[in-house]
Amino acid sequence: MSLRSEPGPSPASPSPPPLLCIADLAFRWRSGHPAIESCSLQIPRPGLWMLVGSNGSGKSTLLRLIAGLLQADGGTIHTALKPALVFQNPDHQLLLPSCGSDLQLGLPPGLSAGQRNARMLQALDQVGLSGLEQRPIHTLSGGQKQRLAIAGALASDAGLLLLDEPTALLDPESQREVLALIRQLCSRSERPLTALWITHRLEELDSCDAAARMEAGRAGPWLRAAQLRASLPPLPSGRAKR
Numbered sequence: 426m427s428l429r430s431e432p433g434p435s436p437a438s439p440s441p442p443p444l445l446c447i448a449d450l451a452f453r454w455r456s457g458h459p460a461i462e463s464c465s466l467q468i469p470r471p472g473l474w475m476l477v478g479s480n481g482s483g484k485s486t487l488l489r490l491i492a493g494l495l496q497a498d499g500g501t502i503h504t505a506l507k508p509a510l511v512f513q514n515p516d517h518q519l520l521l522p523s524c525g526s527d528l529q530l531g532l533p534p535g536l537s538a539g540q541r542n543a544r545m546l547q548a549l550d551q552v553g554l555s556g557l558e559q560r561p562i563h564t565l566s567g568g569q570k571q572r573l574a575i576a577g578a579l580a581s582d583a584g585l586l587l588l589d590e591p592t593a594l595l596d597p598e599s600q601r602e603v604l605a606l607i608r609q610l611c612s613r614s615e616r617p618l619t620a621l622w623i624t625h626r627l628e629e630l631d632s633c634d635a636a637a638r639m640e641a642g643r644a645g646p647w648l649r650a651a652q653l654r655a656s657l658p659p660l661p662s663g664r665a666k667r
């Protein structure tokens with residue numbers, strides 16, 4: 426699949442393996458209800474990749490399978506990147522009282538005290554929260570909390586961000602800020618991130634590299650935003666803008 430008008434690989438330079446490769450994935454809840462069925466999806470390069478789909482189509486379940494929080498019943502998931510989940514509600518993942526202490530919690534082991542401090546300050550800087558290391562988390566705005574959750578993923582060395590409707594609870598300005606932050610992290614020249622972002626806000630599709638539609642536990646092909654929008658059925662009332 427190629428969505429950009431890039432020259433194809435020459436025979437001498439085979440294309441690199443996908444960053445995420447999901448093949449024929451299957452997952453059933455204990456009740457026997459199948460949430461993911463014959464699901465295949467590849468992310469070929471860094472960037473912002475979005476998933477849309479109706480309620481219950483399996484989007485959140487797929488992210489939890491990629492993150493390793495659930496075990497598949499069949500199929501495979503391969504990625505060379507460290508995954509990190511960012512939830513809809515940042516209060517569900519920010520645990521310690523101050524910004525700095527929360528970030529320290531997620532740092533990889535084996536770092537010196539100086540390295541830990543530097544890593545924490547760098548992560549805050551990358552999400553535009555410099556100077557807030559002592560700030561109590563309950564005093565942050567919703568958008569700042571969400572950016573702190575993203576900083577936690579960066580500090581932990583994650584290369585694959587799995588964002589489950591990260592702007593659903595935010596005001597319009599914070600929504601734009603969080604989306605712009607992820608867009609920038611996925612486009613930077615040095616170590617660009619790979620993000621898989623679930624959304625029900627169709628306007629967010631304009632910021633992605635490509636988007637896929639999930640239905641009945643299966644992901645469709647990557648499409649450009651306009652193509653995907655055109656393929657969607659009319660949304661039920663009350664679901665268009667959240």
Ligand SMILES: Nc1ncnc2c1ncn2[C@@H]1O[C@H](COP(=O)(O)OP(=O)(O)OP(=O)(O)O)[C@@H](O)[C@H]1O
Binds near residue numbers: 455458486
């Ligand atoms: N903990 C659970 N136990 C049993 N069934 C579950 C559980 N969580 C989700 N499901 C079911 O799995 C299916 C997929 O749910 P999932 O949350 O992945 O959908 P989704 O696409 O994220 O939906 P939404 O857009 O509403 O967030 C649904 O039928 C749902 O009811």
Ligand SMILES: [Mg+2]
Binds near residue numbers: 485
């Ligand atoms: Mg969901």
